[in-house]
Amino acid sequence: MPVVMDADRIGRTLTRIAHEILERNKGIDDLALVGVRTRGVPIARRIARSLKEITGHDIPTGALDITLYRDDLMRQQVGPQPLVRRTEIAFSIDNRKILLVDDVLYTGRTTRAALDALIDFGRPKNIQLIVLVDRGHRELPIKADYVGKNLPTSPEESVQVHLQESDGRDEVVLEGGAA
Amino acid sequence: MTVEQLATSALTALRHKHLLSTADLSPEEITLVLDTAEAMKEVGARPIKKVPALRGKTVVNLFFEPSTRTRTSFEIAEKRLSADTLNIAIATSSVVKGETLADTALTLEAMSPDMIVIRHSSSGAPYLLSRICRSAIINAGDGMHEHPTQALLDAYTIRERKKRLSGLKVAIIGDLLHSRVLRSNVHLLTTMGAEVWVCGPPTLVPADIRRLGVTVTHVIDDAVREADVVMLLRIQLERMEGAFFPSLREYFAVFGMTEARLRLAKPDVMIMHPGPMNRGVEIASEVADGPYSVILDQVANGVAVRMAVLYLLAGGAAHEDAA
Numbered sequence: 001m002p003v004v005m006d007a008d009r010i011g012r013t014l015t016r017i018a019h020e021i022l023e024r025n026k027g028i029d030d031l032a033l034v035g036v037r038t039r040g041v042p043i044a045r046r047i048a049r050s051l052k053e054i055t056g057h058d059i060p061t062g063a064l065d066i067t068l069y070r071d072d073l074m075r076q077q078v079g080p081q082p083l084v085r086r087t088e089i090a091f092s093i094d095n096r097k098i099l100l101v102d103d104v105l106y107t108g109r110t111t112r113a114a115l116d117a118l119i120d121f122g123r124p125k126n127i128q129l130i131v132l133v134d135r136g137h138r139e140l141p142i143k144a145d146y147v148g149k150n151l152p153t154s155p156e157e158s159v160q161v162h163l164q165e166s167d168g169r170d171e172v173v174l175e176g177g178a179a
Numbered sequence: 180m181t182v183e184q185l186a187t188s189a190l191t192a193l194r195h196k197h198l199l200s201t202a203d204l205s206p207e208e209i210t211l212v213l214d215t216a217e218a219m220k221e222v223g224a225r226p227i228k229k230v231p232a233l234r235g236k237t238v239v240n241l242f243f244e245p246s247t248r249t250r251t252s253f254e255i256a257e258k259r260l261s262a263d264t265l266n267i268a269i270a271t272s273s274v275v276k277g278e279t280l281a282d283t284a285l286t287l288e289a290m291s292p293d294m295i296v297i298r299h300s301s302s303g304a305p306y307l308l309s310r311i312c313r314s315a316i317i318n319a320g321d322g323m324h325e326h327p328t329q330a331l332l333d334a335y336t337i338r339e340r341k342k343r344l345s346g347l348k349v350a351i352i353g354d355l356l357h358s359r360v361l362r363s364n365v366h367l368l369t370t371m372g373a374e375v376w377v378c379g380p381p382t383l384v385p386a387d388i389r390r391l392g393v394t395v396t397h398v399i400d401d402a403v404r405e406a407d408v409v410m411l412l413r414i415q416l417e418r419m420e421g422a423f424f425p426s427l428r429e430y431f432a433v434f435g436m437t438e439a440r441l442r443l444a445k446p447d448v449m450i451m452h453p454g455p456m457n458r459g460v461e462i463a464s465e466v467a468d469g470p471y472s473v474i475l476d477q478v479a480n481g482v483a484v485r486m487a488v489l490y491l492l493a494g495g496a497a498h499e500d501a502a
Contacts, residue, residue, distance in 0.1 A: 065218060067218075067232075068222070068230035068231065068232040068260075068490075069230065069231060069232075073232055074232075074233070074234075074235065074236065074493060074494070080191050080192030080494055081191070081192060081490060081491055081493065081494035082191065083191045083211075083214075083215075084215050084218040084219070084487075084490065085218055086217055086218045086221050087218070087221050087222075088221070116231075117230075120225060120226075120227040120229070120230075121225060121226065121227075122226060
């Protein structure tokens, strides 16, 4: 199981992304972070912390659960439903620049669901996509604005992101495949 | 800040295809429904109170008894999940022309709905449907038997305030004999480890109620003393054939929930009532409208809990009932 990112690398990557956010948006005006459950949420909080260290300002941060917007719900005749968790967006997204955060970008289907869910909350000025790992194999026309690491993978492999907050350690691991 | 919670619910699906009785639910299943309802409640607070989860699913609301809050609550829940809903009210259906329940059900079944929500004055009507229909059946109240979604929303309302169900003293007072809310609540609350007391005049206490693991008393002060939750049940005059107590005034004097009696309960007691209320019979107006009352929260939470049930049942059963 090759470790493709260790704790230091993840830390440096998120700090770099925070600087990129400030550069592209020319500051933090109207910015808000929304993490996609589950691991997008702690990543969003860490980016918010970096932004605060750099600028001294708090950035509103929320959590989005996309389960009810999934395109594979009800596709099987019989089967257990995916677990629904709370969405917590305690601010208006109208006219804000929303930084949508997820751990891994793969088919793009989760991002599609997240975009639909966000639009139901209001009309943001724009939505920018942040991912820790982009592993390719898109099935929808979706592209990330900020990428922690581009990781070429085969569809048989699986990318596992472990974070201190949920898994007790920071690590990105590539599992399975022909190797 | 909220702590990131991962995998709080051990289960991700209900074991049964239908929701007929709270006696069929394990503690884990009840927790799954209540956790899912928490997420659903947030949907109701959004500017656009609708999610696409049940798009393309058809739900029939089959109500053989008058109902305002349960029927509208189910209908709002179905619409918030984007299901197509069909309301069949008894007064306008073929039942008045003499059709039997089974024939009505089979006719509806031929239109292949995914779920049927049924309320009927006969205990067991939802069971009959579950045997002859392929759709998932949700019991929205059957005679004097059960009303599972009411018990689930009561449990949700209690858990929201008290953060737990186990170890709480819950006093259920009123017309125990005719109450389907009582049976569903007793099964659910005892499953979750609450200490349930029931209280009413001897004529309105079902004979075998002790077998369900509750403490029975005819002295309201004993039931209310140190209670965390006091739940009043409506005196169901429409179901009473005969004299169960001398007069409504006398009932109120002996079993009515008053502010004076409320002082015996814990300082943070919650007052609940499944509605509709008979003010001045089972509950004094000052209590119903007072600061301890969560009666309107119950109504609001009903939509979220019913969304959770509809969502969880729409996927089908986890294993044993899977056809």
